[in-house]
Amino acid sequence: MCGIVGYVGKRTAQNVLLNGLKRLEYRGYDSAGIATLDDNNRPHIARSIGKIAELENVLLTKPHDGHLGIGHTRWATHGGVTVTNAHPHHVGNIYLVHNGIIENYKELKEKLSKYNFQSDTDTEVFAALIDSNYKDGISLKDAVAKAAKQVRGTYGIAVFSPNEPNTLIVARLGSPLIIGLGQNETIIASDASALLGYTREAIYLNDGELAVCTDKGAEVFNLNLKHLNANHETIDGNVEQIQKGGYQHFLLKEIMEQATTLHNTLSGRIDPKLGKMHLGGPNLTEEEMRNIKHIVIVGCGTAYYAGLLASYYMEQLVPDLTIEVVIASEYRYRSFHLPKDSVALIVSQSGETADTLACLREIKKRGIKTLGIVNVVGSTIAREVDGGTYVHAGPEISVASTKAFTAQVVTMVMFAGMLAEYHSGNAELISKITKELSELPKEIETTLKKHHDEVKALAKKYAKYNDALYLGRDTAYPIALEGALKLKEISYIHAEGYASGELKHGPIALVDETFFEVFSIIDNWLFDKSIGGLHEVRARGGKTIVLTNSDAEIDADDIIRINSKIKILAPLLLNTLQQLFAYYIAVDRGNDVDQPRNLAKSVTVE
Ligand code: F6R
Numbered sequence: 001m002c003g004i005v006g007y008v009g010k011r012t013a014q015n016v017l018l019n020g021l022k023r024l025e026y027r028g029y030d031s032a033g034i035a036t037l038d039d040n041n042r043p044h045i046a047r048s049i050g051k052i053a054e055l056e057n058v059l060l061t062k063p064h065d066g067h068l069g070i071g072h073t074r075w076a077t078h079g080g081v082t083v084t085n086a087h088p089h090h091v092g093n094i095y096l097v098h099n100g101i102i103e104n105y106k107e108l109k110e111k112l113s114k115y116n117f118q119s120d121t122d123t124e125v126f127a128a129l130i131d132s133n134y135k136d137g138i139s140l141k142d143a144v145a146k147a148a149k150q151v152r153g154t155y156g157i158a159v160f161s162p163n164e165p166n167t168l169i170v171a172r173l174g175s176p177l178i179i180g181l182g183q184n185e186t187i188i189a190s191d192a193s194a195l196l197g198y199t200r201e202a203i204y205l206n207d208g209e210l211a212v213c214t215d216k217g218a219e220v221f222n223l224n225l226k227h228l229n230a231n232h233e234t235i236d237g238n239v240e241q242i243q244k245g246g247y248q249h250f251l252l253k254e255i256m257e258q259a260t261t262l263h264n265t266l267s268g269r270i271d272p273k274l275g276k277m278h279l280g281g282p283n284l285t286e287e288e289m290r291n292i293k294h295i296v297i298v299g300c301g302t303a304y305y306a307g308l309l310a311s312y313y314m315e316q317l318v319p320d321l322t323i324e325v326v327i328a329s330e331y332r333y334r335s336f337h338l339p340k341d342s343v344a345l346i347v348s349q350s351g352e353t354a355d356t357l358a359c360l361r362e363i364k365k366r367g368i369k370t371l372g373i374v375n376v377v378g379s380t381i382a383r384e385v386d387g388g389t390y391v392h393a394g395p396e397i398s399v400a401s402t403k404a405f406t407a408q409v410v411t412m413v414m415f416a417g418m419l420a421e422y423h424s425g426n427a428e429l430i431s432k433i434t435k436e437l438s439e440l441p442k443e444i445e446t447t448l449k450k451h452h453d454e455v456k457a458l459a460k461k462y463a464k465y466n467d468a469l470y471l472g473r474d475t476a477y478p479i480a481l482e483g484a485l486k487l488k489e490i491s492y493i494h495a496e497g498y499a500s501g502e503l504k505h506g507p508i509a510l511v512d513e514t515f516f517e518v519f520s521i522i523d524n525w526l527f528d529k530s531i532g533g534l535h536e537v538r539a540r541g542g543k544t545i546v547l548t549n550s551d552a553e554i555d556a557d558d559i560i561r562i563n564s565k566i567k568i569l570a571p572l573l574l575n576t577l578q579q580l581f582a583y584y585i586a587v588d589r590g591n592d593v594d595q596p597r598n599l600a601k602s603v604t605v606e
Contacts, residue, residue, distance in 0.1 A: 001028060001600040001603060001604045002027070002072065002073060002074050002075050002604075003021065003027050003072065003099070003190050004024075004071070004072055004097050004098075004156055004158050004177070005017050005070070005072075005158075005189045006069065006158040006170065006187070006189070007020075007185070007186070008067065008068040008167070008214055009185020010067065010184050010185055011185060012066070013036045013066050014034065014064065014066070014069065017034045018034070020071060020189055020194035021034070021055070021072075021073055021194075023191075023193045024073050024190070024191055024193070025073065025595065026250065026397040027075075027191065027600055027602055028599050029075050029600075030050075030074060031048065031049040031050070031073075031076075031085070031086035032052050032055045032071070032073045033045065033048070033086045033087055033097075034046055034047075034072075035069055035070055035088035035095040036064065036068065036069030037069065037160065037162060037165055041165050043090070043162055044062060044066070047083050047086040048086070049083055049086065068166065070096075070168065071097065072086070072088060072097035074086050077101055077122075077605055078105070078122045078123075079120025079121050085119045085120055087123055089119065089124040089126075091124060091127040091131045092115075092132075092134070094131040094134065095127075095159065095160050096123060096159045097123075097159075098122075098123040098126055098155055098157045099155065099157075099175040100155040100174060100175040100604070100605070101154055102122035102126055102155065103153040104151060105151075105153075108128075108150070108151070109128075115128040115132075122153070126151060127159075129147040129150060129151065130143050130159060131143075133146040139164070140159065140167060141210065141212050141221070141225070142225065144157070144159055144169045144171055145171075145210055145221070145223050154173055154175050154604075155171065155172065155173050155175055156174075156175030156176055156177045156190050157169075157171050157172075158188055159171075166215065167214055168186070168212075169211070169213070170188050170211050171210035171223075172205045172207060173207050174357075174604075176190050176352060177189075177190060177204075178190070178192050178202050178205070178378070179203040180198055181201045181203065181218065181232070182199040184216070185199075186215060186216075186217060187199070191602075192377075192378065193242050193395055196235065196238060197239045201232055201233075201235075202232070202234070202378075203231065203233070204378050205230075209222055209223075209228065209230075236377040236378070237377075237394070237395055241394050242397060245257075249398065249583070249593045249594050250398040251398035251490070251583050251593050251594055252583055254396055254397070254402050255448070255580055256448060257403065258402070258441075258444050258445075258448070261393045261403045262406055262407060262410060264392040264393070265406075266410065266414075266438070267392075269414055270414065270417075272434050272437075272438040275431030276417075276430075276434065277413075277415075277417030277433075277434055277437070279411070279418055281387055281389040281390070282371050282387045282415065283387030284371075289418075289419060290423070292341060292342070293320065293321065293341040294339050294341060295314065295321055295323045295343055295344075295345060296324045296326060296342060296344045296345070296363070296368075297310065297311060297323065297324070297344075297412070298328050298331060298344060298347065298356060299327075299346075299348060299408075300327065300328045300329060300348075300356055300603070301401070301485065302349075302400075302405050302486075303347040303348055303353075303401070303404075303405075304326075305405070305482040305485065306347055306404075306408035306412070306482075307325045307345065307347050307412065308477075308481070309409050309475060309478035310409050310412035310413055311323045312474065312478070313412075313433070313475070313568075314412065314415075317419075317425050317429055317433070318416055318419050318420045319426060320423055320424075321419070321423070328353065328356040328358070329355040331359050331362075332359045336362075337366075338363065338366055338368050342368050342369075343368070343370075343371060344363045344368055344370045344371065345371050345373050346370055346371065346381055346385055346388070347373040347374075347408055347412070348372070348373070348375075349391075349396055350375070350376050350379060350602035351375065351376040351378075351379020351380055352376070352379050352380055352381070352604050353604070354603060354605055354606050357380055358606075360381060360385060364386075369386050370384075370385045370387075371386065371387050371388040371389070372385035372390075373408055373411050373415075374388060374390060374391065375390065375391050375393050375396065375408075389411055389415065391407035393407035396601075398593070398594045399489070399596055400596065402579045405575070409572060410437060413437070417434065429568075432568060433569070436568055436569045440569060443565065443573060444573060444576055446564070447564060447577065448577075451562065452580065455577055456580075458545065458581060459581050459583075459587075460584070461558070465515070466493060467494045467510070467515045468484065468487060468495040468496075468517065469497075469516075469537075470483040470487075470495060470498070470517075470520075470578075471499075471500040471520070471533060472499070472522075472530070473500050473526045473529060473530050475522060476522050476571050477497075478571070480497040480498060480499070480500075480518070480520055481497035482497070482575060483495075483497060483518055483520070483575065484496050487582040487585065489599060490586040490591060490596050491582055491585040491586040491591060492596075500519070500529075500530055500533035501533070503537070508536060508537070511537050511541070512542070513541045516543040516544070518545045519537075519544060520547045520548070520571065520574045520575075520578075521546055521547070521548040521550060522548070522570050522574075523550035523551075523552075523570070538555065538556070543557050544556040545557065545559075546558070546559045546560070547559075547560050547562075547574045547578065548574075549561070549562050549563075549567070549570040549573070549574070551563070562574065
């Protein structure tokens with residue numbers, strides 16, 4: 001969603017801010033802006049709706065070389081997509097960018113009636129509040145701290161005032177802020193990708209903290225203005241990882257690089273010779289591992305589907321476990337009870353998803369241990385869980401999640417493999433899955449290469465359809481849900497995923513020649529039943545595509561057969577083909593593949 005950058009130092013702020021905003025584009029936004037102070041201490045604001053390129057055009061007419069400024073990409077929450085609602089907001093002596101939502105902004109707005117508000121945003125009210133505190137000789141830091149205590153809601157903010165021309169104030173509550181410390185420069189951002197290439201040293205601000213940033217570094221305080229000793233951490237990743245690397249879109253790059261990223265996910269964590277899996281991060285004693293009887297897996301969207309797929313494997317690997325997979329936006333408000341011998345797996349690519357984070361906090365309140373299955377290092381969820389494991393998929397820039405899904409499933413399977421050792425788990429299965437995991441990166445690479453052109457041609461054939469059903473049983477069922485999600489979010493084709501056993505309970509009424517159906521069929525004991533569902537659809541004129549690892553004769557309009565030694569984990573291979581299929585359909589329909597309409601990469605509001 002919204003993104004923040006800020007800069008104070010030796011470089012031309014305008015350039016650093018624009019570069020930073022481009023790095024944050026992937027998060028999804030509908031308008032953007034920057035405010036800078038020039039060397040004569042005069043403020044300049046430029047804002048525009050649409051892409052950063054529009055903002056760049058505006059700035060071309062007003063280039064200047066100030067060395068301090070703030071920038072923002074906005075994903076509208078309060079008020080429509082207009083230049084006036086875009087950030088930065090300027091009120092009195094205050095220039096402010098803000099991520100998050102101020103819940104009591106209406107009340108505050110009434111109290112601040114002396115201000116002539118221009119926009120419909122909560123952010124402008126926040127700026128006015130800071131300005132109203134910024135008087136009687138109090139510093140900007142103190143004015144921000146006071147305002148931060150008066151607002152209710154969430155915020156990550158960056159503020160400056162021409163009255164204190166070498167200072168940026170940043171603060172956070174529930175919305176990330178990272179302070180990059182360079183040589184005579186400080187660059188702040190809501191996302192570490194904006195800092196790559198400038199510095200590796202950073203302070204990750206915690207909730208309820210603010211920092212005074214100058215070109216000499218940053219000092220951190222709590223809201224009572226007590227000075228805090230902040231940890232200096234090293235930022236993960238490099239600039240190449242956030243570039244397209246010769247691909248037309250990030251999405252294609254991220255689909256195609258799954259062999260490499262999965263290798264990183266697995267590295268040092270499996271031993272196929274001994275049939276062992278081991279994760280370092282869960283932070284659980286042997287006794288705690290033995291005592292786990294119940295697992296709840298929490299996530300949203302693709303992360304939820306990853307949890308669902310992993311649960312099928314986990315219950316086979318550890319037969320005495322009860323596993324529940326829940327959608328975070330629902331679970332957070334339910335009166336749920338978890339037995340004391342539970343562990344919660346909190347699954348999130350970004351580590352910032354508001355609903356998932358809220359669940360994590362609810363679960364912690366009940367005294368249950370939480371483990372993160374997170375991709376973004378240093379993210380809020382990663383910092384708040386009791387333990388956990390990074391999935392090491394590398395930066396995922398395209399809004400639709402692909403490589404993170406594969407990495408999340410595999411990481412949870414490894415967790416179950418490790419747990420199985422303490423629960424007299426299914427040793428034969430552990431050994432088989434460990435072997436398959438070791439072969440999976442290579443097999444993904446081969447599958448994607450071998451079937452690339454076939455999938456592309458298939459996408460062309462089906463790109464004009466408006467409706468699709470994705471169907472599968474057992475481990476192919478979560479894949480059906482994920483396949484439908486991928487297709488709808490990037491191609492805008494209406495697609496629904498179902499367990500094929502559910503067909504007769506309703507969805508089969510939809511089937512006619514205007515729909516196409518994608519069946520993922522795994523060569524296992526349910527094969528004949530899956531084929532039964534396929535026949536039912538064909539008998540009613542549905543156009544059928546089958547993705548399978550079986551070489552049995554199958555009657556369908558189109559079939560893609562993968563020939564792989566991977567059997568148990570075959571759904572992950574079929575899923576990579578679904579990803580590619582959705583990608584090429586979206587390209588064919590001329591969509592903005594990496595930043596689909598209305599979507600944001602990291603959903604930091606409810
Ligand atoms: C789908 C997608 C979303 C995310 C969901 C959770 O392609 O990207 O459904 O999976 O918003 O996001 P994270 O994993 O960041 O918590």
